[in-house]
Amino acid sequence: MPSVQKQFEDFHSAICFDENDEKATLREKRNTIVKALCEKLGNDVPAFANFNQGSYSMHTGVVPLDGNFDIDVGLIFDCTTDKYPDPVTLKKKVRDAVNSNFRTVAIRRPCVTVNYLSGGEIAYHVDLAIYTKGDDGKLYLAKGKENSAEEHRFWEVSDPKELTKLVCGAFEDPNKLAQYRRCIRYLKRWRHVQLQGTGAPLSIALTVAALYWFKPNFGTSGKPVDLLAMLDWVNAILGQFTFEFIHDDGPHQRLKVLLPVEPYSDLMAMRTATQMKNFKEKLEALRDALQKAYAEDLPEDACKLLKKQFGDDFKVPEKSDTARTVSAAVISTGNSA
Structure with missing residues (x-):
């Protein structure tokens, strides 16, 4: 797996709408x-x-x-x-x-x-x-x-206040909570880049999907691995699609994201069968890109794949920069051995 955590966190800094x-x-x-x-x-x-x-x-x-x-x-x-x-x-x-x-x-x-x-x-x-x-x-x-x-x-x-409380309190560990918020922002920006118009899922639907199905990933080192956290989460969302029969049109795959508070409505209910199909295909393309990025050896090659999904704010590092990073890591490991 290439080392792309810095690029993910730089991406987050670029898209994060926070205290500014x-x-x-x-x-x-x-x-x-x-x-x-x-x-x-x-x-x-x-x-x-x-x-x-x-x-x-x-x-x-x-x-x-x-x-x-x-x-x-x-x-x-x-x-x-x-x-x-x-x-x-x-x-x-x-x-x-x-x-x-x-x-x-x-x-x-x-x-x-x-x-x-x-x-x-x-x-x-x-x-x-x-x-x-x-x-x-x-x-x-x-x-x-x-x-x-x-x-x-x-x-x-x-019950908007209870919903906010649930989303903000999804994880007690501040590091896990931070990764959860970063990944929600990644998927929201992905939606803006890949899906446009009325058929795109609502932001709150993606946020609630994280509340249900996001699992933090800190790898074996104990440090955050946003690439794997995103891959696991996207796979989990895709695993929630089920077949539904609509009149005489035959089976269609749909995703339900139910509000965890009253009125417990389905946040994806207004998506048509065509819109839902498009959303699923886009998610599959994101999953494939994340898997291919994981399989790459070089960060710059992985980031080229990720940039196509997340947009221009996801930067591709220069090859010389990643070479210096790898070299420094090798030297550090040798000194500590």
């Missing part, structure tokens, strides 16, 4: 929006509390290829679902309160999206998930668009 200027900018946008809501919602709308959710709070964010950074914010309104039988009514109030000349706002099925433009392009966006409380004390998420039919406007039970 962009994250500070998103916090500023979030605070501006929350302030606008407090000032403009009106006295007829109940007070609300806000919290971060999604990849921002789970520490699994990836720098987007299109530069459109985002943050997910939950707004819990201090009322029950009975106050707004039509959840889109509350979503409209939120949209109107944050609408301004400096941003565009759209009501989407799961949230209200606030877009910030730069040079005519979306540079940042904030997704506002709207919650109220049920009589049972649970949180309910507002589902539906402005022009949705009545049956598509409803309150759905949700």
Whole structure:
């Protein structure tokens, strides 16, 4: 197996969306929006509390290829679902309160999206998930668009805070947790490179897939081996595909990734048979590339294979650099013997 851990970790540094200027900018946008809501919602709308959710709070964010950074914010309104039988009514109030000349706002099925433009392009966006409380004390998420039919406007039970807790607490060992987060980011960037459009799996589906099927790999040396961790995880995901009969179309292979919290929905349910087939074929190509990289002798040859899967941010080292690394390792081993 070639020594490519440095290249994986350098790749992670390049794609990791963490504590930096962009994250500070998103916090500023979030605070501006929350302030606008407090000032403009009106006295007829109940007070609300806000919290971060999604990849921002789970520490699994990836720098987007299109530069459109985002943050997910939950707004819990201090009322029950009975106050707004039509959840889109509350979503409209939120949209109107944050609408301004400096941003565009759209009501989407799961949230209200606030877009910030730069040079005519979306540079940042904030997704506002709207919650109220049920009589049972649970949180309910507002589902539906402005022009949705009545049956598509409803309150759905949700537990975003528990989901974040599960993802963040997947491993007690900080080194294992760090590898788990790195590998989630690798697969998210792979998705951005290899799968585009509405058929791509949701980021949360990949994150939950790691929660279920990712196993850390630290090799015999006790040091992380991200190449093998990724290979094992991709094989585990492929092993979860099962055949499903759809009417008269015959059997199709599908992957189910169930939310580990209410409403326990399948995060892959909206993928068509064709989209699922494409996803599986892309995963198989990734598995094959990881296996071939593992079988290579030279890091630069392995990294050429990996770059084709993960994109240009996965760098191929110069042959002279890897030669020096191997030479240094040989000298070190001789001195310690």
